[in-house]
Amino acid sequence: MKHSFFALLRRTSLPGALLLASASAVAADDIQPLPALAARLNETSVSGLSSGAFMAVQFSVAYSSILKGVGAVAGGPYYCAGVGGAIGPNRFFENATTQCMTPLAKGPSAEDAVAFAKKTAASGDIDPLSALAKLHVYLFSGAADSVVTTKVVDQTQRFYQLAGVPEKQITYDKTVNAGHAMITNSATDTACAKNAAPFINNCNFMQSHTILKAIYGDLKAPASKLSGKFVRFDQQPFISRFKDSSMAPSGEVYIPGKCAAGGCRVHVVFHGCLQEEAVIGDKYYKGTGYNEMADSNGIIVLYPQIKMNKATNPQGCWDFWGYSSGGKAPDFYKKSAVQMSAVKAMIDRLAAPRH
Numbered sequence: 001m002k003h004s005f006f007a008l009l010r011r012t013s014l015p016g017a018l019l020l021a022s023a024s025a026v027a028a029d030d031i032q033p034l035p036a037l038a039a040r041l042n043e044t045s046v047s048g049l050s051s052g053a054f055m056a057v058q059f060s061v062a063y064s065s066i067l068k069g070v071g072a073v074a075g076g077p078y079y080c081a082g083v084g085g086a087i088g089p090n091r092f093f094e095n096a097t098t099q100c101m102t103p104l105a106k107g108p109s110a111e112d113a114v115a116f117a118k119k120t121a122a123s124g125d126i127d128p129l130s131a132l133a134k135l136h137v138y139l140f141s142g143a144a145d146s147v148v149t150t151k152v153v154d155q156t157q158r159f160y161q162l163a164g165v166p167e168k169q170i171t172y173d174k175t176v177n178a179g180h181a182m183i184t185n186s187a188t189d190t191a192c193a194k195n196a197a198p199f200i201n202n203c204n205f206m207q208s209h210t211i212l213k214a215i216y217g218d219l220k221a222p223a224s225k226l227s228g229k230f231v232r233f234d235q236q237p238f239i240s241r242f243k244d245s246s247m248a249p250s251g252e253v254y255i256p257g258k259c260a261a262g263g264c265r266v267h268v269v270f271h272g273c274l275q276e277e278a279v280i281g282d283k284y285y286k287g288t289g290y291n292e293m294a295d296s297n298g299i300i301v302l303y304p305q306i307k308m309n310k311a312t313n314p315q316g317c318w319d320f321w322g323y324s325s326g327g328k329a330p331d332f333y334k335k336s337a338v339q340m341s342a343v344k345a346m347i348d349r350l351a352a353p354r355h
Contacts, residue, residue, distance in 0.1 A: 031250045034233040036352035038262030039300055044347055045215045045267045047071030047138070047208075049182045049199065050148060052270030054080060054100070054320035055339070057156060059268075060135060061117055061163075062126040062335045063344055068265070069136035069215030073207065074148040074180055076100045076108055077159035079120075079333045081321040083112040092330050096321035100152060107151040110158035117163065125334040133164045138171045138214035140207065142178030144193040150174050171214045176203055182272070182288050183207035189287075198280045199272055206289040212267065212299070222292035227257035230286075235304065238345040244326040245338045246319070248276060248307035251346070252285045256295040262354050264298045266347055273317040276306050300350055304343050 045068045048056035053075020060070035061078040077083075084095030099108050120126050137160050141153035157172050176183070179194045181201035190196055192203040206222075213219050235251045236242055256264065271284045285291075285303040294301045308316040312323040322330025324338050331337045335344070 031232050031234050034238075034251075034253065034346060034349045035231070035255070036354055037255065037259060037264065037300060037350050038352070038354045039259075039264050039266045039347075039350040041066050041266075041347065041351040043068050043265040045069045045071075045212075045265070046270065047073070047211050047215075047267065048075065048270030048272070048318070049073045049275070050075065050180065050272035051317035051320060052272045052275075053148075055270045055318035056268075057159075058320060058333050059270075059340055059343065060137075061129075061132065062333065062337075062340055064129075064131035064135065065127040066347070067135060069138070071138040071140075071211035071215065072153075072156060073140045073182060074142065074145055074153065075139075075156060076148065076152045076320075077110050077113040077156045079113050079116050080108045080152075080155075082116065082330075082333070083109050092321040093323075100320070101148050102146070103149070103151060107149075107155045110155040110162055113155075113159050114162045120333065125336065127335075129163050132160070133166065135160070135165050136169045136171075136215045136217075137165055138211045139173070140176075140178075140183075141172075141174040142176055142180065142183075142193075143174060144177050144195070145180045146195050147180035173210075178203050182284070184288060186287070197274055198283055199275060200283060200288060206293075208289040209293045212290070212293050212297070215267075216265075216297070216299075219293065220296040222289065223295040224292075226254075226291060226295050228255045228259065228291075228295060229257075230254050235342065235346070238342045238349070239338065240341060241324075241326055241338050244324050245342065246306055246309045246313040246316075246324055247339060247342060248278070248305035251305045252277065252282075252303040253350075254285070254291045254294065254301040254303075256298060256300070258298050259300050264300050266300045266302060266350050267294060268302045268304065268343060268347065270304065270318055271306070273315040276308065276316045278307065279316065302343075302346060302350065304346060 053072035081096040086094035189202040
């Protein structure tokens with residue numbers, strides 16, 4: 001079996017100057033309340049890379065009734081960590097770091113994941129699966145990705161198909177010789193085929209633009225100059241169990257100039273492991289192209305932030321195996337899960353009437 005994601009991350013280091021600069025930048029900026037901007041709740045969408053992609057997928061299933069679409073770059077199907085062959089108290093983690101990344105067989109079972117989703121929807125813990133039929137789905141697997149392999153993402157495609165998303169609404173690209181990364185067209189980013197921090201690679205196209213177009217259809221060209229503002233906002237009011245959550249005290253949101261008056265859509269971007277602001281500064285939320293496309297098309301971009309936790313989450317990953325459940329039975333796949341409910345509350349705040 002190829003090296004696991006966590007083995008790769010343990011070997012990954014970032015320049016000390018970058019770490020110090022990003023930490024000081026976080027400390028220097030004021031933290032504000034997340035504003036109420038009368039956003040259009042039912043036009044919300046989500047996307048993410050790696051653990052952020054797993055999070056985007058599970059959020060798209062749990063809260064499908066409010067979503068327009070989802071983008072997942074190197075991510076597995078809903079409840080991936082729960083449908084593997086591992087047994088015992090650590091089975092979710094073992095599945096997450098094996099079959100959900102570099103499986104020996106076909107990968108996590110989409111059929112089992114759909115069966116579990118139906119059962120979970122019947123209990124009211126997630127939205128009805130029928131709401132998935134309206135989603136527009138973008139999936140990507142780099143041909144050189146040795147961290148989350150293509151057979152895993154194949155099962156994500158299969159999951160959405162079985163769950164009722166029409167084939168014409170699913171875009172799946174596995175033709176690019178890319179490593180494990182969010183893709184840009186910036187020559188200063190990592191070479192396309194690399195599997196290395198900060199997991200933002202130059203493959204000569206802006207993947208964020210492709211994601212937003214796949215979800216929303218025809219969009220205006222990206223803005224050459226941003227009209228809006230970035231707000232560092234307080235995440236803590238939205239988090240029910242802050243100590244367990246591994247979420248950072250603050251997150252980021254980009255608000256286009258035209259969105260200050262209300263009526264815009266919201267796109268949520270989930271970063272991957274080792275990509276939190278305290279590690280790579282603003283490289284993810286300012287350097288991956290989302291804001292330029294959002295600015296010209298009236299889309300607020302929400303960047304919730306995870307914070308490394310040495311005890312439970314040393315790589316700063318979004319929870320797709322249960323570490324944030326506070327020692328209880330894993331609930332990471334439910335609407336009530338601490339991270340998912342926090343992000344939903346942030347979206348609700350953006351959708352609240354302006355005051």
